[in-house]
Amino acid sequence: xKNRDLANTMAIFKREFLSYFNSPVLYVIVxxxxxxxxxxxxxxxxxxxxxxxSLTQAFFFWHPWIYIVLAPAVGMRMWSExxxxxxxxxxxxxxxxxxxxxxxxxxxxxxxxxxxxxxxxSIVITVCWLGDPDPGPIxxxxxxSYLYALGCLAVTSAASAYTRSQVVCFIVSVALCILLTLxxxxxxxxxVVRTLPGSLESVVRFVSYLSFMDHFYxxxxxxxxxxxxxxxxxxxxxxxxxxxxxxxSKRA
Amino acid sequence: MQDSPCVTLxxxxxxxxxxxxxxxxxxVQNLRKVFxxxxxxxxxxxxxEKGQVLGFLGPNGAGKSTSMRMVTGYFRPTAGSxxxxxxxxxxxxxxxxxxxxxxxxxxxxxxxxxxxxFLGFCAEMRGxxxxxxxxxxxxxxxxxxxxxxxxxxxxxxxxxxxxxxxxAQSIIHDPEVLILDEPxxxxxxxxxxxxxxxxxxxxxxxxxxxxxxxxxxxxAACTRAMIIDRGKVVADxxxxxLKKLVPGCNTLDxxxxxxxxxxxxx
Numbered sequence: 001x002k003n004r005d006l007a008n009t010m011a012i013f014k015r016e017f018l019s020y021f022n023s024p025v026l027y028v029i030v031x032x033x034x035x036x037x038x039x040x041x042x043x044x045x046x047x048x049x050x051x052x053x054s055l056t057q058a059f060f061f062w063h064p065w066i067y068i069v070l071a072p073a074v075g076m077r078m079w080s081e082x083x084x085x086x087x088x089x090x091x092x093x094x095x096x097x098x099x100x101x102x103x104x105x106x107x108x109x110x111x112x113x114x115x116x117x118x119x120x121x122s123i124v125i126t127v128c129w130l131g132d133p134d135p136g137p138i139x140x141x142x143x144x145s146y147l148y149a150l151g152c153l154a155v156t157s158a159a160s161a162y163t164r165s166q167v168v169c170f171i172v173s174v175a176l177c178i179l180l181t182l183x184x185x186x187x188x189x190x191x192v193v194r195t196l197p198g199s200l201e202s203v204v205r206f207v208s209y210l211s212f213m214d215h216f217y218x219x220x221x222x223x224x225x226x227x228x229x230x231x232x233x234x235x236x237x238x239x240x241x242x243x244x245x246x247x248x249s250k251r252a
Numbered sequence: 253m254q255d256s257p258c259v260t261l262x263x264x265x266x267x268x269x270x271x272x273x274x275x276x277x278x279x280v281q282n283l284r285k286v287f288x289x290x291x292x293x294x295x296x297x298x299x300x301e302k303g304q305v306l307g308f309l310g311p312n313g314a315g316k317s318t319s320m321r322m323v324t325g326y327f328r329p330t331a332g333s334x335x336x337x338x339x340x341x342x343x344x345x346x347x348x349x350x351x352x353x354x355x356x357x358x359x360x361x362x363x364x365x366x367x368x369x370f371l372g373f374c375a376e377m378r379g380x381x382x383x384x385x386x387x388x389x390x391x392x393x394x395x396x397x398x399x400x401x402x403x404x405x406x407x408x409x410x411x412x413x414x415x416x417x418x419x420a421q422s423i424i425h426d427p428e429v430l431i432l433d434e435p436x437x438x439x440x441x442x443x444x445x446x447x448x449x450x451x452x453x454x455x456x457x458x459x460x461x462x463x464x465x466x467x468x469x470x471x472a473a474c475t476r477a478m479i480i481d482r483g484k485v486v487a488d489x490x491x492x493x494l495k496k497l498v499p500g501c502n503t504l505d506x507x508x509x510x511x512x513x514x515x516x517x518x
Contacts (some may be wrong), residue, residue: 004379011376015362086360089423093324093356094377095349169300251327 008096012104020074020112021094029073030116036066037120047123054133059123060141060220064181064213067152072173075109075156076166079243083164083250092251102243105196106236113149117142144219147232151212152177154239161246177212184211274499275338277351277429277459278323283332285318285483290294292318294483296332300311302428305455307474307491308463311512315483316463317357320433323461324354336429350378353427357434359418361406367417368393368402371424378425392420393449411438419447423454430454432462448473467504 020026030153037059045058052058082088091101127133156173163169182188189208191203208214212235215228287291293315300306308316321327323334325345334341336348362370368389375385393399396416401409408415410425415438422430433450436444444466451474453461466469470477471491479487479494487494487507494507501507 007379007381008377011373014376015365015373019362019364085363086356086358087362089326089356090354090360090418091323093326093352093354094350094374095346095379096377097346 005097005100008100009104009107011094012096012101013108016078016082016105016108017111020108025077026074026112029070030119033066033070033116034119036070037062038123040066041123052131055123055127055138055141056220056222059120060145063145064148064216067149068177068181069174071113071149071152072156072170072177074112074174075153076160078109078157078171079160079247080163080166080169084166088247088250089098092247097242098247102157102240106154106240109157110150113153114146117149128251134222137220138153140222140224141220143224143229144216145212147219147229148212151180151232151235151239154236154243155180158239158242158246166187180210180212182211182213184208184213184215186213186217229249254406277336277337278461279333279335279338280319280323281333283319283322283334284330285315285322285327286330291483293322293329296480296483296485298488300429300459300461302459305451305460305462305474307470307477308461308480309465309470309477309508310463310480311466312465314480314512316480317433319480320354320431320461320463321404323499324352324431325349331349350425351428352401353422353425353430354436355419355422355430355432357437357461361414361418363407364405366405367398367405367409367413370406370417371420374421375424388426389426392424395423396420397446412443415439416443416447428458429459430458430462432460434464435462436464436466444469453516467508470504479508479511486511 040062041059044116045061047058050058079088082091092098124138127138152173155176156169159173159176160166162170178238189204192204196204210231215231218225219228276299278298280299281297283293283296284291288447296315296319298306308319310316318327322329322332323336323341325334325341325348328342334348337351339348339351341348362373365373371389372385372390375381375388379398393402396419398413398416398420401417402414406414409417415435419432419435430451432451436447439447448469452464454460455473455475459470462473474491476489477487477491477494478485491496491504495502495504498507498510501510
């Protein structure tokens with residue numbers, strides 16, 4: 001019985017993963033991602049001028065802003081395309097549980113993103129060539145960046161479960177990702193804290209604690225705290241539960 | 253507004269010499285589905301044995317597709333029970349779905365796959381792998397005359413081929429129960445004839461439900477037919493019995509029009 005569950009998830013994963021490579025969208029997104037990640041690092045992050053053999057400020061700093069747009073672009077077809085084609089009905093009358101399909105699809109998009117992120121390896125080579133970097137922050141930086149992308153993908157998965165339009169899914173998920181990023185953005189949080197009466201500061205701090213950003217910064221600085229990893233894992237779990245609810249509402 | 257003329261025939265329980273001591277393949281009791289305030293399916297019950305082909309007839313929006321979607325486990329019924337080969341669809345959906353093959357309306361397909369890879373995916377979902385999978389794909393390509401388009405992208409197929417590809421998907425695991433929502437919709441007369449023969453042939457060993465608007469199809473392929481109107485069963489019997497249902501009507505077409513109401517009326 002367990003084998004059957006795994007086989008179903010693998011079959012979904014395989015189909016979904018290969019279908020990413022059948023469409024030109026993925027290649028375009030990966031190229032844009034690489035251009036943006038490198039462009040921001042070298043031009044805005046002044047990677048070479050900073051004379052600093054660390055990737056935290058110049059490179060990882062920009063990733064959340066790139067993911068806000070690009071992760072929804074990768075994930076928007078996840079369920080909305082199934083709704084639009086009508087294959088959702090086919091899938092749900094096959095002998096599998098919705099969870100097997102949700103996990104199979106999410107893991108496929110996660111692996112696609114792992115490939116995209118791995119293609120930024122050249123900047124690691126550059127920094128090792130030019131300086132003597134501390135490997136710890138680079139590894140936690142990649143972990144933080146990847147978890148951030150997975151969080152955005154899971155949010156996109158949830159949005160796509162509710163609509164048959166990829167455009168609607170894209171706009172809604174970008175909005176949600178921006179919200180989850182900005183409520184923890186230090187500049188904004190500090191301004192809000194200064195404007196509001198002091199008694200509300202703990203509330204603001206609590207809300208900002210729920211944002212992606214708060215947990216991303218800690219990790220990208222080289223401090224891998226279980227708490228922050230658990231935060232992203234729970235965001236993913238909640239988003240996938242919401243996906244399941246969305247799919248169920250389509251069948252009611 | 254007058255009441256719906258309900259002229260249900262009491263059908264004697266079909267004696268089936270092959271599986272008289274086991275449950276009927278499809279057993280549906282008091283099925284009801286409500287969308288918001290609209291009652292789509294109201295108290296529909298029927299059983300289908302192995303070797304029977306049940307035709308669903310009815311005007312558009314009568315609840316045919318909704319009933320089929322509940323039987324296949326896609327929609328959850330508001331009330332009622334569904335048993336497939338004795339397994340409860342609501343309690344053990346994954347187990348019950350294994351013995352069903354389903355062709356949804358409009359024959360949905362993944363547009364980025366080829367015919368063979370789509371059928372391969374469906375075979376994997378049905379637990380077929382390796383040699384068994386290759387054999388199953390070849391079998392349905394033969395049965396549905398799809399060899400010519402085997403490696404063609406689903407996107408570029410004509411409507412007839414799309415329909416047959418989705419039909420092939422529904423029989424890839426040689427299911428005991430087949431549920432076909434308008435299987436001949438959009439096909440040319442030759443293709444219709446082929447699919448009808450296929451249904452008739454498979455009906456000898458399987459329990460089949462199919463819905464259609466074409467009344468001669470019912471006479472050609474069904475052992476039994478049900479007419480559904482506004483969510484209710486208004487007639488149930490063999491095609492020959494249905495024809496004699498309304499005095500003065502000689503064809504199924506006349507019977508159909510006298511007992512169902514068009515949605516043009518109030």
